[in-house]
Amino acid sequence: ETGVTQTPRHLVMGMTNKKSLKCEQHLGHNAMYWYKQSAKKPLELMFVYNFKEQTENNSVPSRFSPECPNSSHLFLHLHTLQPEDSALYLCASSQDPPTYRGETQYFGPGTRLLVL
């Protein structure tokens, strides 16, 4: 599935660095999502955007700052992260509201982040 792309695929950063994750969807969807996937933990929904507007922020620390300049692009800006923020960050997109029952989210390959 190449409908949702993420860059970079791997990132190593120090706790004082600033970096950004990028997500792009080529599916014509209007909603985009950031998830965090940590080892041995359930998927955590972080942010939801619909038509560039943030509609959900699940108590994510301010060191994570999302940006959605248009319906096709989503960024996650990172600064002063902690080692416990090391995880796989997944981007997804969907049509919201859906155009048919069973329409669902499509995921990118993820960015594997290591904070030292």
Add this chain to the structure above:
Amino acid sequence: GNSVTQMEGPVTLSEEAFLTINCTYTATGYPSLFWYVQYPGEGLQLLLKATKADDKGSNKGFEATYRKETTSFHLEKGSVQVSDSAVYFCALSPRETSGSRLTFGEGTQLTVNP
């Protein structure tokens, strides 16, 4: 609220064995149900889905039937291959949003040995 419970892993099978991964859910109304698969180093891919009671979703030899009476959506495959080694996630979306908001189970790691 909505919730999904999957059987605990990891699950280890030999090639050509029969696979069942149990999934039960709690939701109001009639949610849509999904199985996603995550291969090593990749994101989640939609494997199959069912949108109403008694529907059977199928793909790549995997099947799951939407059982309203037992609130279940168990994943099955008759003969697994080494290439099926992955993490499998059961998920639901509420009737009113149908995909915009997914509730995931915790995932089940499957390893298939030659």
